Amino acid sequence: MRIPYYPGCTLSTKAKGFDQAARQSFAALGIELAELKTWNCCGATFPLSRDNLLDLVGPVRNLVSAAAEGDKLAVACSTCFNVLKRSNLVMRNEEDKREKVNFFIEADYAGSVQVLHLLEILRDEVGWDNLAKAVKKNLADLSVAPYYGCMFLRPPKEMGFDDHENPQILENFIRALGAQVADYPHRAECCGNYIAAFDLETTKEMSYLILASARKAGADLIVTGCPLCQFNLDRWQQDLAMKHGGFRPIPVLYDTQLLGIALGLDATTFDLDKHYVDPRPILAEKGLI
Amino acid sequence: MRIQLSAAKVHNDFIRKVEEMSGQDLLKCYQCGECSAGCPAAFAMDLLPNQVIRLLQLGEHEAVLKSKTIWLCAACQQCYTRCPKGVDLSRIMEAVRDLLMLEQGDRIVIEKLPAETLAEFPQQAFISGFRKYTA
Numbered sequence: 001m002r003i004p005y006y007p008g009c010t011l012s013t014k015a016k017g018f019d020q021a022a023r024q025s026f027a028a029l030g031i032e033l034a035e036l037k038t039w040n041c042c043g044a045t046f047p048l049s050r051d052n053l054l055d056l057v058g059p060v061r062n063l064v065s066a067a068a069e070g071d072k073l074a075v076a077c078s079t080c081f082n083v084l085k086r087s088n089l090v091m092r093n094e095e096d097k098r099e100k101v102n103f104f105i106e107a108d109y110a111g112s113v114q115v116l117h118l119l120e121i122l123r124d125e126v127g128w129d130n131l132a133k134a135v136k137k138n139l140a141d142l143s144v145a146p147y148y149g150c151m152f153l154r155p156p157k158e159m160g161f162d163d164h165e166n167p168q169i170l171e172n173f174i175r176a177l178g179a180q181v182a183d184y185p186h187r188a189e190c191c192g193n194y195i196a197a198f199d200l201e202t203t204k205e206m207s208y209l210i211l212a213s214a215r216k217a218g219a220d221l222i223v224t225g226c227p228l229c230q231f232n233l234d235r236w237q238q239d240l241a242m243k244h245g246g247f248r249p250i251p252v253l254y255d256t257q258l259l260g261i262a263l264g265l266d267a268t269t270f271d272l273d274k275h276y277v278d279p280r281p282i283l284a285e286k287g288l289i
Numbered sequence: 290m291r292i293q294l295s296a297a298k299v300h301n302d303f304i305r306k307v308e309e310m311s312g313q314d315l316l317k318c319y320q321c322g323e324c325s326a327g328c329p330a331a332f333a334m335d336l337l338p339n340q341v342i343r344l345l346q347l348g349e350h351e352a353v354l355k356s357k358t359i360w361l362c363a364a365c366q367q368c369y370t371r372c373p374k375g376v377d378l379s380r381i382m383e384a385v386r387d388l389l390m391l392e393q394g395d396r397i398v399i400e401k402l403p404a405e406t407l408a409e410f411p412q413q414a415f416i417s418g419f420r421k422y423t424a
């Protein structure tokens with residue numbers, strides 16, 4: 001199966017390991033993630049002002065490219081997914097905006113493409129049972145904390161493919177890989193998002209609540225599907241350990257990195273060494289790399 | 290704080306623009322506080338999210354414009370998701386930020402960001418941050 005694929009700008013630069021692990025894992029599962037012939041940055045934030053049509057131009061141009069290549073679009077980054085999916089709904093449901101955006105970019109697009117997150121494709125196209133059968137490594141001794149962040153789930157009226165207060169898709173993914181799920185209350189709390197670049201101290205504390213909560217639940221590592229969540233959670237752990245006595249740093253992986261490792265792929269191209277809290281010692285201890 | 294009300298103040302131009310840009314009816318909010326209870330950045334805010342909307346209901350937007358809160362809102366959508374009245378506070382925050390920046394200029398100067406920050410942070414942080422902090 002071949003599905004048009006939107007990597008997004010961060011996965012093409014700072015988070016290449018996320019992208020590599022996604023493509024190789026899906027190939028191993030018989031799905032070719034075919035990068036769109038032309039694409040541009042989605043804008044990384046869905047415009048919240050009603051008169052801000054210009055910020056819809058970037059995401060809609062990507063959707064127009066996708067429509068030329070198929071009826072589905074696979075997305076790895078939860079933030080791109082949020083922006084593309086919400087923009088697609090505007091084009092589908094809001095006639096006046098659709099007309100103006102189409103006029104501006106000289107297109108005729110009405111929201112036909114189905115925007116799918118990679119985890120949805122695993123759930124609906126591959127199936128958890130088939131995924132479990134494809135797993136080559138034994139993860140039974142690994143406790144994994146799922147981290148959703150915000151963009152994947154909210155607002156639920158628009159994102160709506162999982163329960164926003166009690167989501168299960170990452171848990172089911174972790175279980176299908178054969179690992180244990182660390183259940184903790186902060187899995188869908190925001191990490192601070194873009195505020196990190198402008199008010200670091202606030203985001204450090206926001207991240208700390210999430211990290212400490214995952215550690216308390218006995219997690220060996222955290223998985224997430226957003227490069228900014230990954231960075232915010234990963235980057236400041238040394239500072240946090242100095243400030244909060246007793247806190248032990250915890251590695252934060254992309255969901256596709258854990259997928260590739262479980263499928264027995266060669267993880268050397270996944271950039272595991274680029275993370276700030278090195279995940280390799282715990283993965284080696286569990287016999288996974 | 291002593292607040293004097295008048296019809297002109299409650300329906301002032303700024304408030305009307307916020308309603309127009311956000312598409313939200315400020316008077317739908319009945320001050321239950323659910324938004325503030327769930328807001329992940331509330332601990333760092335000087336005005337809680339429900340106080341922001343209350344002040345806007347009363348035409349006291351000057352107090353909102355002075356607060357840190359609008360700049361600490363991460364647009365995480367938790368308030369909107371949990372509001373029993375369906376008020377999208379993240380859109381209200383965005384409208385206030387945009388109106389303020391249209392008047393006073395951008396909140397950040399891109400050229401002044403530290404070189405280490407520029408080198409290290411993922412692209413996504415800047416793109417979304419620039420969209421939120423410049424108009």
Ligand code: SF4
Pocket residue numbers: 007008009010011040041042043044045077079080083412413416
């Ligand atoms: S969210 Fe991202 S990483 Fe994703 S394309 Fe959009 S800006 Fe870039």
Ligand code: SF4
Pocket residue numbers: 078079148149150151152189190191192193194226228229232363365
């Ligand atoms: S970067 Fe933070 S703000 Fe984003 S989706 Fe991740 S949790 Fe939310």
Ligand code: SF4
Pocket residue numbers: 317318319320321322323324325338339342368371372373374375376378
């Ligand atoms: S949750 Fe909604 S109704 Fe309750 S205080 Fe916040 S905005 Fe108002």
Ligand code: SF4
Pocket residue numbers: 324327328329330331338361362363364365366367368369378379382
């Ligand atoms: S969108 Fe802003 S105000 Fe609402 S919960 Fe998130 S950070 Fe708080």
